[in-house]
Amino acid sequence: MNIENKKKRTFDAIVIGSGISGGWAAKELTAKGLKTLVLERGKDVKHIADYPTTMKQPWEFEHLGQMPLAVREENPIISKCYAFHEGAAHFFVKDKEQPYIQEKPFDWIRGYQVGGKSLLWARQTQRWSKYDFEGPARDGFAVEWPIGYDDIAPWYSYVEKFAGISGNNDGIDALPDGEFLPPHEMNCVEDYFSQKVSQKYGGKRHVIMGRCAHLTKPNQIHYDQGRAQCQNRAICERGCPYGGYFSSNASTLPWAMKTGKMTLKADSIVHSIIYDEKLGKASGVKVIDAHTGEMTEYYARIIFVNAAALNTNLILLNSISSRFPNGLGNDSGVLGKYVAFHNYRARVSAEFDGFLDKTTEGRRPNSPYIPRFRNVYSQETNFLRGYAAGFNASRISYQSHDGIGENLKDNLGKTQYGGWHVGSHMMGETIPKESNYVSLDQSLKDPNGMPQLRISVDYDDNDEKMVKDYLEQMTEMFEGAGFTNIKTHDSKQAAGLDIHEMGGVRMGKDPKTSMLNEWNQMHACKNVFVTDGACMTSTSTQNPSLTYMAFTARAVDYAVKEMKKKNL
Secondary structure (H helix, E strand, C coil), X not given: CHHHHHHHCEEEEEEECCCHHHHHHHHHHHHCXXXXXXXXXXXXXXXXXCCCCCCCCHHHXXXXXXXXXXXXXXXXXXXXXXXXXXXXXXXXXXXXXXXXXXXXXXXXXXXXXCCHHHHCCCCECCCCCHHHHHHHHHHCCCXXXXXXXXXXHHHHHHHHHHHCEECCCCCECCECCCXXXXXXXXXXXXXXXXXXXXXXXXXXXXXXXXXXXXXXXXXXXXXXXXXXXXXXXXXXXXXXXXXXXXXXXXXXXXXXXXXXXXXEECCEEEEEEEEEXXXXXXXXXXXXXXCCCCEEEEEEEEEXXXXXXXXXXXXXXXXXXXXXXXXXXXXXXXXXXXXXXXXXXXXXEXXXXXXXXXXXXXXXXXXXXXXXXXXXXXXXXXXXXCEEEEEEEEEEEECCCCCCHXXXXXXXXXXXXXXXXXXXXXXXXXXXXXXXXXXXXXXXXCCCCCEEEEEECCCCHHHHHHHHHHHHHHHHHHHHCCCEEEEXXXXXXXXXXXXXXXXXXXXXXXXXXXXXXXXXXXXXXXXXXXCCHHHCCCCCCCCCHHHHHHHHHXXXXXXXXXXXXXXX
16 A cells, blocks of 8 residues: 555656746656656646636725735735735735745745746846856856857747747847747837937947737747737736736646646645665655645656745755755755845936827837846956846826816816836846855744745845946936936845845856756756756846746756666
């Protein structure tokens, strides 16, 4: 009976996490014929059926979409996130539910459910360029990437075609083109700014339409997934019943389920990975039932860890054995260290009194993007790496509240327009440092009995210099376009609110200074792969999710080939 019971808990592969990278791991493993167990610590969320607010009108919300003061006071961290409102609050982990320790201020934004944060992400999808992969080798900070753009480019194409990415082929060396669906359009002021920037800087700076995971014109592969064209509702964080944007729930997980090879277990908190001392490899995972607290073991030949960057670090740090007393695969001692993120602190706003005969109509779930232009080809500033930026323009509209009775009603029914408002936000690359780390508390536990994570991650002088440069350069670009009333702002927000935490289980060429090789495979435990944000050696300035998808598809392809060769 014990043997039969163990067989029921034995699979070809286990995937920890069902978010963007976990969903891709499930899709690729099952497509290659592997019986795959996907473990998700949060609740089950089925596409369409479990999007309770997706079709609600504004007046149907008790507080018209806003979170009550009492809820915000109970959740000072998560309330800082722009998407934490009545329409999407159920997809966020509340502050008290999963405590952690801030050795330095860090806003950890989490979504524990099937699909993870793929239901909540901002859907921006840019490829890295060769210059992003070469950055650490050039300036000597962090360690060299074990791969380059040419290694990952075919996999970018592979995932772009399936996920559905809209954008232009802009021909920018520092931001490679991809497999794009038709782009969204800039409005007249955004297009004007793009032209002015190109003219002023001789084509060395660009303002382009953003590249995002929206089906502007679906292909057959998207219809085959059961997805339909994006409706431009711009309420994506509620969950999209049309599958108009990419999420694990609408795309990769249902695709994996159709193979008959996937078993999905929600409410299953991975405690640790089991290391078999005799076999010299991982044999399975220990899982806590989120409701009963019961511990169960599951077994597999290969394990993909995709729990999201910091939770992946937590699981590996908690996976101790006599062979790995400091965490699974941690011969180098770098596990949990060199954590980095994106710097979103700086913003610039302004006004423009041109194009007063035009305005915009409808919604657009996307906005223009300014690719990195600092330190791309060589070191040219007093800070390392660089920053990208968002940009948008919108016409100010209002209704007069003058009058009473019929006169007031008429005034409220007439939309009047002011000038144009323009704004930009920074997305800066931070440098991975040993002093930015996560570790496990030796005594404090979370409600599930897992060690609480201690987070010690902060900005440094390089980040301060970068903020200063962004504010100066964007002000100069705004002035050159004739924008007025320019205002700069440094939010001083804590690290973490960017929701782009990366590192701790970094890739590298040398096992003495890294955790993973060029295939996202653990140097010291060959049948464990990490392809979420924890694997990142550096952060570049691009939104990271597309790169996680490409890494995952590439790593699965390699892992399955190694299994067939009986190397795993």
